[in-house]
Amino acid sequence: MAVVSIACIAHVARPAAEQTQGNQPSADVQTYEKFRAWVSSREVAATITDQTSDEDIIRIYRRVLAGEGMSGVEIDRQIQVLTERGRKLEVDRWNRILTSPAASFNREPNAFLVRITRNARPGTALDVGMGQGRNAVYLAQQGWAVTGFDPAEQAVAAAQAEAARVGVKLTAVPVDDSRFDFGKDRWDLIVLSYVGAREFVPRIYDSLKPGGMVVVEAFHRDATKNGPIGGAVVFDTNELLKLFERFRVTHYEDVEDVADFGMQKVRVVRLAAEKPVLSAR
Numbered sequence: 001m002a003v004v005s006i007a008c009i010a011h012v013a014r015p016a017a018e019q020t021q022g023n024q025p026s027a028d029v030q031t032y033e034k035f036r037a038w039v040s041s042r043e044v045a046a047t048i049t050d051q052t053s054d055e056d057i058i059r060i061y062r063r064v065l066a067g068e069g070m071s072g073v074e075i076d077r078q079i080q081v082l083t084e085r086g087r088k089l090e091v092d093r094w095n096r097i098l099t100s101p102a103a104s105f106n107r108e109p110n111a112f113l114v115r116i117t118r119n120a121r122p123g124t125a126l127d128v129g130m131g132q133g134r135n136a137v138y139l140a141q142q143g144w145a146v147t148g149f150d151p152a153e154q155a156v157a158a159a160q161a162e163a164a165r166v167g168v169k170l171t172a173v174p175v176d177d178s179r180f181d182f183g184k185d186r187w188d189l190i191v192l193s194y195v196g197a198r199e200f201v202p203r204i205y206d207s208l209k210p211g212g213m214v215v216v217e218a219f220h221r222d223a224t225k226n227g228p229i230g231g232a233v234v235f236d237t238n239e240l241l242k243l244f245e246r247f248r249v250t251h252y253e254d255v256e257d258v259a260d261f262g263m264q265k266v267r268v269v270r271l272a273a274e275k276p277v278l279s280a281r
Contacts, residue, residue: 123188133159
């Protein structure tokens with residue numbers, strides 16, 4: 001099913017950021033944004049787990065729409081929009097946000113990533129959900145051989161253009177994680193900056209070289225008190241430590257700080273961890 005529910009909103013989407021000002025959104029966009037706000041709300045997100053299927057979510061949402069007094073015909077229309085066009089509408093949404101000068105997100109490299117990698121020896125780096133390339137371009141400027149991917153093709157094009165402007169090489173691929181091959185023992189560094197982590201952990205472990213590092217920054221669940229945030233980028237206290245228990249955690253933070261998306265002071269979590277180097281027997 002192509003619906004962008006927990007699998008794509010809560011598991012790969014960044015948190016909400018204001019969109020560009022422009023024409024009145026179409027009926028399909030309004031339908032999708034309403035669903036997106038509902039599935040990302042604190043109350044709903046708390047009830048959804050990795051085992052919750054798209055069909056389960058759609059079934060619940062049908063009941064929500066019926067409870068609003070909506071006709072069966074209109075409910076069917078809205079569900080059809082979500083199941084047939086949801087994925088494209090999500091990508092279009094992030095193309096608008098990530099290429100808009102008006103959207104509220106940090107266009108500089110993530111400060112935690114800069115701090116953690118300052119004294120690291122450059123090698124191969126992967127930027128998961130690279131957006132418009134703020135982290136990927138920075139790493140390339142520091143001498144890393146960087147690959148990034150993101151389904152928002154306009155944002156990826158902006159990253160490529162910025163890399164060309166500053167004179168660095170960047171491999172940027174406009175695909176989602178289901179179509180990107182992480183590889184085996186391939187990367188010295190993997191970056192997860194406001195794109196989730198839960199579903200990536202096994203692939204990260206396998207694709208990092210022994211001694212390679214993963215760097216994560218995301219929201220603590222407390223941040224959802226200020227408004228809906230996609231569940232992918234929301235973590236409970238010490239959850240990152242449990243997710244990356246196979247790794248050697250070198251740094252963990254749970255602090256109040258200005259988040260890269262939304263640009264408000266909220267509770268954020270940060271982790272840096274290394275894939276263990278197995279000693280020879």
